[in-house]
Amino acid sequence: MVSLYERAQKVMSPVANRATTLGVSKGEGSYVFTEDGRKILDFASGVAVNNLGHNHPKVIAAAKAQMDQLVHGGHNVVYYESYVALAEKLVAISKVPSKVYFSNSGAEANDGALKLAKYVTKRPAIISFKNSFHGRTIGAMSITASNAAYRKRYEGMMPSVYFAEFPQLSKSPYPVIDGKTPQPYFDQFDELFRSMIDPFSVAAIILEPIQGEGGYVVPPKDFVHFLRQLCDRYGILLIFDEIQTGFGRTGYMFASEYFDVEPDIRTVAKGIANGFPLSAILAKEELMDQWESGAHGGTFGGNPVACAAALATIEVLEEEGIHNAQKMGTYFIEKLYDLQKKYPFIAEVRGVGLMLAVEFSDTTQKSSQEVLQTVIHQCLSNDLLLLSCGPHKNTVRFIPPTTVSVAEIDVALAVFENVLREL
Ligand SMILES: Cc1ncc(COP(=O)(O)O)c(C=O)c1O
Incomplete structure (x- = not known):
């Protein structure tokens, strides 16, 4: 049999980077099934998308029911139930009076959020963070700084x-006292505003509340609170890119709850519809009300089927997913800390909820990068799918669905530890 991988080599652009050569025919719960009959425990979740696992029955039922009614109406042509109902639901779960704009992908939502911020503030500049990842469109790429390869030959x-x-x-070069942010991280903004950009020319500060691609880096809470105050001081809008952290991933609906900081604008995608392509910009009502008709748009945003799937996804997250993510996240990270005590080449365990990562250091035989490669390769050989993250290519991430069980985590941990033991 010619594999999907082999067929794809002949017809697909090599530009889309793929973590594996697996050809998958089916997904169910925490597992994917390959064309050659393997059952693989999927702790990648399509890069933090299948937050309720593959083909959750309630999500699939909602999508099928919607398909019998309307597949596309065009959100710049008509209104339809799933679109309005999902917007109502997102507004209801927002902590502040908000309004919604739907699009298709994370990058598109981020581009829209930047446009909204510029439009409303009439200011040109954006502040983003080193090691951030916000997507691949020119706008999203312009605020991304996790890998020079993403920007190569696209500069300008x-x-x-x-x-x-x-x-x-x-990794702070400055002394850290009581887990608080060292002063230079605050002072950098004074320096930026003195030497480079007037704060009143800054439309927005955008950040992932927990950096995803950048290595599952959780900033100290006081830093996120500081950003809120900084934005308020200068009339800058605070944008949270919750594309990876949203929809139960951290054991909260949104990571903003973990930090107890409300952004002015929040972008969401990935887990929102458990696999159907959908993204959204959630922004404070008074901002959205200033974004005039026609200033932004798109054909497929808020697809009826994706919106119906999202409504079902949020319902299941509220019923059980978020609670389970918190419980399983606590269980999982404790086990990873135990492994860290046993294996000195685990440099750090970090994350919140089920957004977890293990960073490796060098062993006597292998560099930390080789350790990572071996771990990912050997885990997959033993039917556990994991992805890497982080700027130094030495960190593995664990992103199981929020519906994951203790038994499944234990299987993953056993496979992982078997590989560590061999190193
Ligand atoms: C934090 C974050 N923002 C934006 C994106 C881009 O989303 P998309 O690939 O749907 O454009 C991603 C994707 O990995 C992400 O993790």
């Missing part, structure tokens, strides 16, 4: 973007 991007240091306390 959106102007007036400035990058600040994102505090990762374990």
Whole structure:
């Protein structure tokens, strides 16, 4: 049999990077099934998308029911039930009076959020963070700084973007006292505003509340609170890119709850519809009300089937997913800390909820990058699918569905530890 991988080589552009050569025919719960008969425990979740696992029956039923009614109406042509109902639901779960705009992908939502911020503030500049990832469109790429490969030969991007240091306390060059942000991370903004950009020319500060692609880096809470105050001081809008952190991933509906900080604008995608392509910009009502008709748009945003799937996804998250993510996240991270005590080449365990990562250091035989490669390769050989993250290519991430069970986590941990033991 010619594999999907072999067929794809002949017809697909090599540009889309793929983590494996697996050809998958079916997904169910925490597992994917391959064309050659393997059952693989999927702790990648399609890169933090299948937050309720593959083909959750309630989501599939909602999508099928919607398909019998309307597949596309065009949100710039008509109104339809799933679109309005999902917007109502997102507004209801927002902590502040909000309004919604739907699009298709994370990058598109981020581009829209930047446009909204510029439109409303009439200011040109954006501040983003080093090691951030916001997507692959020119706009989203312009605020991304996790990998030079993403920008190679595309330079000449959106102007007036400035990058600040994102505090990762374990790697701080400054002394860390009581887990608080060292002063230089605060002072960098004074310096930026003195030397580079007037704060009143800054439309928005955008950040992932927990950096995803950048290595599952959780900033100290006081830093996120500081950003809120900084934005308020200068009339800058605070944008949270919750594309990876949203919809139960961290054991909260949104990571903003973990930090107890409300952004002005929040972008969401990935897990929102458990696999159907959908993204959204959630923004404070008074901002959305200033975004005039026709200033932004798109054909497929808020597809009826994706919106119906999202409504079902949110219902299941509220019923059980979020609670389970919190419980399983606590169980999982404790087990990873235990492994760290046993294996000295585990440099750090970090994350919140089921957004977890293990960073490796060098062993006597292998560099930390080789350790990562071996771990990912050997885990997959033993039917556990994991992805990497982080700027140094030495970190593995665990992103199981929020519906994961203790038994499944135990299987993953056993496979993982068997591989560690061999190193
Ligand atoms: C935090 C974050 N923002 C934006 C994106 C881009 O989303 P998309 O690939 O749907 O455009 C991603 C995707 O990995 C992400 O993790």
